[in-house]
Amino acid sequence: MPRTPSRRTALRGLVAGSAVVIGFDPFTRSWAVTDSGRPLSGVPRLDGTLLTDDASLGADADDFGHIVHRRPAAVLRPGSVRDVVAMVRFCNRHRLPLAPRGQGHGTNGQAQVEGGLIIETGPLSSIGPVRTGSSHVTVGAGAKWSDVAKAAIAHGLTPPVFTDYLELSVGGTLSVGGLGGQSHQSGAQVDNVVELEVVTGAGELLRCSPTRHPDLFHSVLAGLGQCAVIVGATLRLVPAPETVRHYLLPYADLQTFLEDQQLLATEGRFAYLEGQVSADTAGAFNQFAIEAVAYGPPVGDTPDDTALLRGLRYETSGAQITDLGYYDFLDRLAPSVAALKEAGLWAYAHPWLNLVLPGRSTADVAGALLDALTPADLGPGVVLLYPLLREHLHAPLLRMPEDPVPYLFAVLRTTPPEDTATVRRLLNANRSAYEKVQAVGGTQYPVGSVPFQHADWKRHFGPVWKRFAEARKTYDPKGILVPGQGIF
Ligand SMILES: Cc1cc2nc3c(=O)[nH]c(=O)nc-3n(C[C@H](O)[C@H](O)[C@H](O)COP(=O)(O)OP(=O)(O)OC[C@H]3O[C@@H](n4cnc5c(N)ncnc54)[C@H](O)[C@@H]3O)c2cc1C
Numbered sequence: 001m002p003r004t005p006s007r008r009t010a011l012r013g014l015v016a017g018s019a020v021v022i023g024f025d026p027f028t029r030s031w032a033v034t035d036s037g038r039p040l041s042g043v044p045r046l047d048g049t050l051l052t053d054d055a056s057l058g059a060d061a062d063d064f065g066h067i068v069h070r071r072p073a074a075v076l077r078p079g080s081v082r083d084v085v086a087m088v089r090f091c092n093r094h095r096l097p098l099a100p101r102g103q104g105h106g107t108n109g110q111a112q113v114e115g116g117l118i119i120e121t122g123p124l125s126s127i128g129p130v131r132t133g134s135s136h137v138t139v140g141a142g143a144k145w146s147d148v149a150k151a152a153i154a155h156g157l158t159p160p161v162f163t164d165y166l167e168l169s170v171g172g173t174l175s176v177g178g179l180g181g182q183s184h185q186s187g188a189q190v191d192n193v194v195e196l197e198v199v200t201g202a203g204e205l206l207r208c209s210p211t212r213h214p215d216l217f218h219s220v221l222a223g224l225g226q227c228a229v230i231v232g233a234t235l236r237l238v239p240a241p242e243t244v245r246h247y248l249l250p251y252a253d254l255q256t257f258l259e260d261q262q263l264l265a266t267e268g269r270f271a272y273l274e275g276q277v278s279a280d281t282a283g284a285f286n287q288f289a290i291e292a293v294a295y296g297p298p299v300g301d302t303p304d305d306t307a308l309l310r311g312l313r314y315e316t317s318g319a320q321i322t323d324l325g326y327y328d329f330l331d332r333l334a335p336s337v338a339a340l341k342e343a344g345l346w347a348y349a350h351p352w353l354n355l356v357l358p359g360r361s362t363a364d365v366a367g368a369l370l371d372a373l374t375p376a377d378l379g380p381g382v383v384l385l386y387p388l389l390r391e392h393l394h395a396p397l398l399r400m401p402e403d404p405v406p407y408l409f410a411v412l413r414t415t416p417p418e419d420t421a422t423v424r425r426l427l428n429a430n431r432s433a434y435e436k437v438q439a440v441g442g443t444q445y446p447v448g449s450v451p452f453q454h455a456d457w458k459r460h461f462g463p464v465w466k467r468f469a470e471a472r473k474t475y476d477p478k479g480i481l482v483p484g485q486g487i488f
Pocket of ligand 1 (some may be wrong): 062064099100101102103104105106108110111112121141142162163164165166169170171172173175176177178179180222225228229230231447482484485
């Protein structure tokens with residue numbers, strides 16, 4: 001049963017500085033807007049529901065970071081793409097800020113909007129049809145990657161690139177980039193999109209692709225929701241393996257670990273390549289492990305350990321080699337996520353630090369940042385360090401260092417949310433780490449919690465800033481979309 005807001009509940013926003021009240025008439029199922037009590041215009045009839053109850057507003061005033069809390073005035077649970085169009089037009093007309101929300105796994109309020117409208121994309125979760133032998137599938141923006149994977153694998157197919165965690169929405173990761181262990185071979189998820197269906201900030205429903213409204217296409221992919229709401233995406237598919245072989249290869253020093261990763265990335269020996277750093281018993285972050293995966297039939301031959309591991313300088317005694325079903329590999333985080341939820345740690349604050357370092361400076365910069373890291377400041381989190389290949393990363397708004405082999409460096413901190421002094425200190429530490437990385441030509445991957453101002457964003461987007469700002473003016477002329485990113 002959809003929850004129906006009471007007659008008295010109201011959406012409060014700002015129209016040219018004056019309070020707007022939107023009241024719901026349960027008899028006509030329509031909404032009326034008043035400015036100081038005077039009717040302005042009706043909120044459109046919807047196929048879905050517009051919620052203003054405490055629970056819905058409270059839920060969308062939070063995210064995976066549990067650090068920023070901005071309370072929206074209303075939440076749209078759309079019953080159709082038509083609802084998204086109608087409510088974006090409504091917000092555009094009344095200059096109400098709005099943000100789409102996929103799974104709310106941002107860590108810094110990116111999908112939150114104070115006093116505005118949240119469009120939950122979850123109901124827009126259609127997938128397919130997927131046809132055997134097809135090279136693409138069209139999905140709703142709210143579909144989760146876990147569901148897309150299952151639907152594609154049933155036909156022997158798969159998207160080429162996955163994030164480590166699958167319970168993220170397609171629209172959410174396409175808005176940031178979508179990086180994973182396959183990125184050194186196939187780029188980011190945004191590099192594997194054939195076409196998008198979007199609702200611009202002006203409320204226009206458009207399809208865009210590299211050849212159709214290309215400026216819009218390139219402003220939406222990794223565009224942090226600033227020009228349009230993605231409502232659907234046509235994603236590239238490739239043949240899926242049935243099984244994979246998973247290798248965990250320990251290293252005792254950073255330099256050797258990085259050199260072997262770089263070798264593997266450039267040779268493309270493995271289909272998937274990542275790496276982790278952990279602390280020894282004395283608390284020093286000096287334990288490294290390459291995580292690599294070779295795909296089995298029908299994509300590749302049965303993995304040949306000798307050929308795959310030739311010349312690598314890992315500590316052979318600690319190596320772990322495991323065969324897995326393909327989906328079990330993709331969904332490998334599910335058991336640890338269940339354990340974190342069980343232990344209450346999923347609800348901890350996550351002041352995440354996600355940076356991209358130029359390969360040439362990775363040993364120095366990552367080394368210095370790891371030297372300064374303490375187990376207490378990581379908490380029950382993880383440190384990731386793995387290479388990407390610049391030649392496969394084409395989306396202009398996914399900012400990468402000028403280096404053929406950039407490294408993703410992520411300190412996925414987890415800390416009690418009630419200790420706000422520590423959270424603040426970690427946010428400051430993130431900022432200072434970002435500045436060190438920026439000074440050597442690195443950047444941030446904007447899914448974490450690095451305090452960022454307008455001037456930082458201009459610098460972040462650098463040579464593409466002007467085009468991005470122009471696209472924002474064209475497609476969201478009233479500047480209502482996704483204020484939580486703090487870009488414009
Ligand atoms: C446990 C975990 C693991 C992760 N692993 C990875 C990883 O391996 N690789 C990686 O690249 N990232 C990873 N991330 C980061 C993740 O990709 C981003 O935070 C992503 O934006 C989250 O998707 P979401 O559906 O929760 O989006 P939300 O948090 O709901 O939204 C994120 C931003 O995108 C905007 N947005 C959402 N939907 C749309 C839409 N349809 N149209 C336009 N804008 C939209 C929102 O307004 C907001 O600004 C991880 C995050 C978590 C919490």
